[in-house]
Amino acid sequence: MTDYQSIYLALSAILFAIGVLGVIVRKDAIVVFLCIEIMLGAVNLAFVTFARANQSAEGLFMVMCIMAVAGAEAAVGLAIFVLLYRKTGTINIDKFNLLKY
């Protein structure tokens, strides 16, 4: 494993940590969503790095799938947020806790 690969992996880990932190602490639904996207990006970076290191296309294929899913997810998610905003006038996720016992 060469040096640049460990740099990429470190970057991936840092991005992932930022994403996790954002998901946990931020209250704005869109920001939380962005943080999820950051986590996905971090994972994609790790995949690409490993694909390069192992000289195989499997990691790249995985990345393609994740990007497709992320795109679909963004479309559905943003639509939900728009509707929520129209209904309630806010997208603070602490206001949405009705799905419980």
Added chain:
Amino acid sequence: MFDLVWLIPSFPLAGVLINGLLGRTIEERNKSLVHWIACGAVGLSFLVTLGIFLQLLELPAEKRLYDFTWFTWISAGEFSASIGYLIDPLSMFYCMFVTGVGFLIHVYSIGYMWHDEEGYYRYFAYLNLFMFSMINLVLADNFLLMFLGWEGVGVCSYLLIAYWFSDLANAVAGKKAFITNRVGDFFFAIGLLLMVTYLGEHGVWSLKFTDVFANASLMSPNLITLICLLFFLGCTAKSAQIPLYIWLPDAMAGPTPVSALIHAATMVTAGIYFVARCNILYSMSPLAMGVVAVVGALTALLAATIALTQNDIKRVLAYSTVSQLGYMFLGLGVGAFAAGIFHVLTHSFFKALLFMCSGCVIHAMSGEQDMRNMGGLRQKMPITFYTMLIGTLAIAGFPGFSGFFSKDEILWKVFSSGPGASFLWPIAILTAALTAFYMFRLIFMTFFNECRASEEVQHHIHEAPRSMTAPLVILAFLSIFGGVIGIPASLGGNNLVEHFLDPVMGLGAGKLLQSASGTSMVQGSAHAVALHSVELEHTLMIITTGIVFLGILVAYTMYMRNRSLPDTFAAKSPSTYRMLLNKWYVDELYEKTVINPLHSISVFFWKGIDVVVIDGLVNGTAAFFMKCGVVSRAAQSGYVQRYAVSFLVGVFALIAYYMYVR
């Protein structure tokens, strides 16, 4: 003709089905069709019975046994039970008077029940169902079918006692009869199962009377005694003997024809039938025979003493029934099976007659049953008076009437039975005197002197309609002349009954079974033939007659000549009087010793075991998981970020596990 025996129970069954299922429609269209169907069914049964009976008489005595198997009922491995009917002297003898007296009472019911508001068809459907069950009971060729009839008559008895169930007292009386019978039936069933399993273990997987009796010697004497005693407990419930007689007087809550048919003439003699049917078993157990005799004698005396002071006309008759049934068991117990059965026959005539007469009286008195409010009915209802007088003379054992011959036969057999005669015979003779006394007390209070009813009731007193008096006349005729078939040899007769029944009783039964099944038979029947001394028998007859006259004379003195005497006696010994009036406090005793403890135990099991333990267990389980839910539902907060945190914690935990533990 013998192969038509299945018709006998089928007619009443058809009557039940027609009246039971379509009765309401039939009654709305044409009310009299209901009783035509019901009476017709029983009448046809009687005709078939008569035909078979006559054919049976033509056969020589040792060939009088025919087993008709209709179809297989239950078949399981080696064991099988069939619906089959046994034609022999005993079953046909019973069937004759069951269908005959039953038919007369069906006819009488027409007049008695005609004005009843509703459910005319229901009454006749029950009555026919009773006939069906009773015929099955007496004709069955195996224990199981007999038990079916045995239970069936119990159910019908319950249904008919509680016929006017909107009155609570009637419903309670019905329940009492049913539960008391259930106690007896429980022991009966134990006896039956004990016998069947024991015989089954020894290779006789059969419930047929013939098979069981032929193999009775396989059982040890102690086992036979036990089985006989258990059977007898069942019989005490059905035939109203100590200790389970208490239901019969209360059973008078039903319509009077029902009292006549079920609780006097037929059903209550089922116990006698059963003991007589199993005479081979009983003959092998002197102890069981002794118990039967002693219980019979004590019941006869006890019931007679209670009857002395009762004022309800039907109650007096009810206790006299208990008393007479005691006589029959006494006869059976000393080995005089034929004499007991003969008394069943004559008793069914005169007791049905007496009940039906009392029904006419109650009918005329607008439902009044208290004899203190009667009197002077002799001129107003002559047919009822004369027929009832005949019935009374018969039950009292007045010479020449049917009851005289049958009762005298029993008394003589008791006297000559050897051991036990020294105290059984005095009890029996005392009971005879008491019987004469209380029956004539009834007659004097009801039919003589001035009428003590209110003006309005007096105005309505009338003779009963033709359909009610016709059966009375027929039964009165039979009550007088029915005894002819059993005139003992010492009086110039030839005791036809005894000779007729001989093949099924005692030693004769062995021969009959041998010729029928070819198997070896029980050796040595218990009762020895007593030395027959004509002079002694005549002396006893004179004593009996004298005692009966004495009873009548005392009744005449107390209730005709000097009518303040009863009150004087009652005032002189109030404790004795109250004791008798309250029926020796037996009901109260049972209440205290059996019903109340049972009630307490039930309450304990209800409130202690059921509510606390069982319900507690079930509800506790539910409550426990409810609590768990309340606690753990805090985890489901609805906040997405909390889920994310727990997710993260989980991931860290897994990573830590794989890094450090594995």
